[in-house]
Amino acid sequence: MTSGPDTAILEGVAASPGIAIGRARVLVREALAIPERRLSAAELPAEVERLVRAAARARARLEEIQRAVARVELVDAVFRTQLLMLEDRQLLDEAARRIRDEGVNAELALRREGDRLLALFDAMHDPYLRDRRADVEFAVRQLLMSLLGREPAGVGSLAEPTVLVATDLSAAEIAQLDRAHVVGFATDAGGRASHAVILAHSLGLPAVVGLGDATRAIGEGDLLVVDGRAGRVLVRPPDAAVRAYVERARAERRRACALLRGADLPAETRDGRPVALRANLECVEEIASLGRHGAEGVGLFRTEFLFLNRSEPPGEEEQERHYRTLLAGVAPQPATIRTVDLGGDKLPIAGPRRTEANPALGLRGVRLARGRAGLYDVQLRALLRASPAGRLRILLPLVSGVEEVVALRERLADLRSGLEAEGCPVADGVELGVVVETPAAAALVDLLAPEVQFFSIGTNDLTQYTVAVDRDNEAVAYLYDAGHPAVLRAIRAAVEVARAAARPIGVCGEMAGDPLYTLVLVGLGVDELSMNAASIPLVKRILRDTEWPEARALAGEVLGLRTAAEVTDLLRKEMRRRFPGELEAV
Numbered sequence: 001m002t003s004g005p006d007t008a009i010l011e012g013v014a015a016s017p018g019i020a021i022g023r024a025r026v027l028v029r030e031a032l033a034i035p036e037r038r039l040s041a042a043e044l045p046a047e048v049e050r051l052v053r054a055a056a057r058a059r060a061r062l063e064e065i066q067r068a069v070a071r072v073e074l075v076d077a078v079f080r081t082q083l084l085m086l087e088d089r090q091l092l093d094e095a096a097r098r099i100r101d102e103g104v105n106a107e108l109a110l111r112r113e114g115d116r117l118l119a120l121f122d123a124m125h126d127p128y129l130r131d132r133r134a135d136v137e138f139a140v141r142q143l144l145m146s147l148l149g150r151e152p153a154g155v156g157s158l159a160e161p162t163v164l165v166a167t168d169l170s171a172a173e174i175a176q177l178d179r180a181h182v183v184g185f186a187t188d189a190g191g192r193a194s195h196a197v198i199l200a201h202s203l204g205l206p207a208v209v210g211l212g213d214a215t216r217a218i219g220e221g222d223l224l225v226v227d228g229r230a231g232r233v234l235v236r237p238p239d240a241a242v243r244a245y246v247e248r249a250r251a252e253r254r255r256a257c258a259l260l261r262g263a264d265l266p267a268e269t270r271d272g273r274p275v276a277l278r279a280n281l282e283c284v285e286e287i288a289s290l291g292r293h294g295a296e297g298v299g300l301f302r303t304e305f306l307f308l309n310r311s312e313p314p315g316e317e318e319q320e321r322h323y324r325t326l327l328a329g330v331a332p333q334p335a336t337i338r339t340v341d342l343g344g345d346k347l348p349i350a351g352p353r354r355t356e357a358n359p360a361l362g363l364r365g366v367r368l369a370r371g372r373a374g375l376y377d378v379q380l381r382a383l384l385r386a387s388p389a390g391r392l393r394i395l396l397p398l399v400s401g402v403e404e405v406v407a408l409r410e411r412l413a414d415l416r417s418g419l420e421a422e423g424c425p426v427a428d429g430v431e432l433g434v435v436v437e438t439p440a441a442a443a444l445v446d447l448l449a450p451e452v453q454f455f456s457i458g459t460n461d462l463t464q465y466t467v468a469v470d471r472d473n474e475a476v477a478y479l480y481d482a483g484h485p486a487v488l489r490a491i492r493a494a495v496e497v498a499r500a501a502a503r504p505i506g507v508c509g510e511m512a513g514d515p516l517y518t519l520v521l522v523g524l525g526v527d528e529l530s531m532n533a534a535s536i537p538l539v540k541r542i543l544r545d546t547e548w549p550e551a552r553a554l555a556g557e558v559l560g561l562r563t564a565a566e567v568t569d570l571l572r573k574e575m576r577r578r579f580p581g582e583l584e585a586v
Ligand code: PEP
Pocket: 300, 302, 341, 437, 457, 458, 459, 460, 461, 462, 508, 509, 510
């Protein structure tokens, strides 16, 4: 990397790919001065009323923003979550209780309750849930601003390509960005699963998050290069580096256009072996991205999103509406919906909490069907009720034994009979599948096969459990590699056994969208790869440019290696040789 005397290079989390070059607009949120008052008993009811009115105003303002930005195809669900936070009973009722019990003003009560909730989020292990912290922070700030009668400062008018630099950005703030001028953003906080990142993806805005102290290291008006794929921000780069990035940005755009032009071509090897390329979705608003990227339906719809940031789990009707929208939007292609994978540390904040010493090994995934049967029954009924809208495949997470699947299959049959008795139509041919993500499930594929119609390998957790490495622990991150020979062997065995039992088997973990592994997985014989929709065009290009025997030979060679590092080295060399220019960022 060429750098000038004044250049700084900041490393963060690669949040949304692409290169953005522009001047910094540093958005530092002023700290809100919170008045602290003790109130007399007589003043308390009016103070609670003041809080309720402030919440209504904050909500109205957010709804206004939502209406104004609907035209830029925003992720509506993000707004819905944030609106829900503004009327969240946990937050508002508890703040009202504090006004009454602690005899303090609304601002102070809200700050105290907000701090308590944020501390809960900070203690969570799951990165997806931890990223929901920004929603709580956003809601508390909006409510405080409303109480204090303050208007949000906003970004102001922009006249040139601008990179927004902030401690954190809420989805609403990103939604309001002046898209004619804001070319990317960089934030101190945030992880890969934050709403800001989901929105950046859907708007095609390059972004790097989790930079730590970007707002201090970057000055207003500094020239910046945001390399969203590398997770890097160049501050005040020398001219030569800027020129090189301008060239790279052009080349990336040309490549992306060329790949998108091939999006409608069949997903098959050059000699005609099909591999279904499907999308992983978190919310129904992302359906729009499927067609553009050439996805054949949805291989993994994570339903946790529906359960977060609320005091009560969503009811049957609310869930049914979501699943119907998804099924109808994806039909005639299948929509694979995973039953909820909450539990242990992953429980929603307002749900009953248990502290577990080993949450990754605790009450989560399908184990919740036993521990909290009501939760699963509501979801399964909602899924069955929605089933006539399209082609439903139900996927069970964290299976570790045949009896779990048998119990759920029987439960599904009972719920189906119940619904039919109520006169509620349920589609024939709803398929049931298992996420192969524990070594136990991987070893039991032959015994699970008679119970299900399909399998999907969850390489994120399969790596965690096979290598015994916490997927969120920085200290052992060097060991977390899906290319570990033990993981590859587990995949090979699962695929062979599933195919022998005539059950289709796919991969839905991050590995499925990593172009480095496309040929190995195809060569091992998977029937489906499910990934972030934006990754599909490149994976399809690799697939279509390869003969099946070549992929088999490469898989065979890779399976003979002894370490993850040897696997990565070989694949980097091989894929760069086969696809020069396409995989340089890999
Ligand atoms: C996996 O474990 O690979 C997977 C797809 O699920 P998640 O990342 O949601 O645990």
